[in-house]
Amino acid sequence: MLSKKTKYAIKALVALGKNAGNPPMQIVRLAEQEMIPRKFLEQILLDMRNAGYLYSKKGAGGGYSLNKEPGDIYLADILRITDGPIAMVPCASLKFYRKCDECHDEITCGIRKTFIDVRDATLKVLAQTSIADVIARETDGNFRE
Amino acid sequence: MLSKKTKYAIKALVALGKNAGNPPMQIVRLAEQEMIPRKFLEQILLDMRNAGYLYSKKGAGGGYSLNKEPGDIYLADILRITDGPIAMVPCASLKFYRKCDECHDEITCGIRKTFIDVRDATLKVLAQTSIADVIARETDGNFRE
DNA sequence: TAAAAAGACTATAGAAGTAGTAGACTTTAT
DNA sequence: ATAAAGTCTACTACTTCTATAGTCTTTTTA
Structure with a gap:
């Protein structure tokens, strides 16, 4: 069985994929939209970022976006x-x-x-x-x- | 990942498959031969038996044997x-x-x-x-x- | 340059599942 | 009657999964 972590990860990547082109998406918004516990999502996104799949930006106007084409993930x-x-x-x-x-x-x-x-x-x-x-x-x- | 339970079950079935034709095999012997904790194996064999895959016989000279052809399991x-x-x-x-x-x-x-x-x-x-x-x-x- | 808005990172707690153990009971052969 | 098997249920220890909390760092902007 897939862990929830994995399901959340896929959902997040899909959401970020759809969001491509727009400004980065904040963890909080992503968590609400996909109904994922915020702090849990935070960890997951970090992992994906450290693995090179996501780009993140801190500070006001920051957030997450894909670091690769959706077709390459x-x-x-x-x-x-x-x-x-x-x-x-x-x-x-x-x-x-x-x-x-x-x-x-x-x-x-x-x-x-x-x-x-x-x-x-x-x-x-x-x-x-x-x-x-x-x-x-x-x-x-x-x-x- | 497969649980150990499943691995043990497969190993036990394989061993019993090879033993087909001979007198039934006792849990203790099977456990020793396959290096499976005896009491744990006991539970597993019970499950397999209740599911119809094994035949068991109590008492002296008893033990376990396959209840189907190895090719049908x-x-x-x-x-x-x-x-x-x-x-x-x-x-x-x-x-x-x-x-x-x-x-x-x-x-x-x-x-x-x-x-x-x-x-x-x-x-x-x-x-x-x-x-x-x-x-x-x-x-x-x-x-x- | 201070405040606020974000992410980064580490630790910890609670829940659930897995692996294994214990013991009392039942059936059967001799 | 006794011993040799399997049957069944309960329980414990351990690990992993899910989630939460809190502190720190970076960046924007008023």
Whole structure:
């Protein structure tokens, strides 16, 4: 299950994507509009900013805006920042590989092989779906390709 | 991430699958062999039994054995017993559908649409991979199709 | 240049979920 | 009758997730 943190992050990016072109959006406004607890959102935006996805400006007239094109921000990358690995077992993770506690022989592990397939299937969607795609799908029923 | 419960469940099913034909296997032996805490395994096996996947026999000479062919036990079903929904958001779940707290308009939700795609991709693997497949993959490098 | 408007950063608390343990009970074989 | 199993329920410890609080820094503008 996605954490709320991740859901909030995606929602915030979508909102900021729609806001592109306009002056930056303040945390408070974003929090109200998307119904996200303000201080929680604050942390999330910070993470996204430190990861290079957002631009922020302090002081009066400041706020947040996207630091990349909505079409260049992929869900897979966002999930990794907020929730960590995408794979369902650490030993099948591409970016957060770790040996499973329970596992003795990784090479022949049938579970691992299966969950590498799952990971690949998941990534095929998440690494190709951008914030722009999510926005596009909000309106029309179908998109992509 | 898969819970340990699920990993243990799969391991137990695989072990029992390999044991098919022989007399039933006792919890204690299974726990030792697979290095799973005994009492924890006990609960897991019970769940699997109540779901119809295992046959159990009490008393001396008792133990556990599979109640189905290894080829008829699919990972998707096991995961659902031990970890619940396979989808990453409740509103995209096939078997455990629930409205997301944060969501106002599910029909146009771009996030939901994307995660339905993810769910389908995941299920394409998990609903077609059986315990028999996992066992087969343990030995040879490739299997399936 | 002071005040106000914003974000940056750290710490902490409460809730929920996960992993594991304990113990008493039931059934069955010998 | 006894011992060898599984059944069932409750509980505890631990970790992670969600959220909140408070202080500090930067920037604008009157």
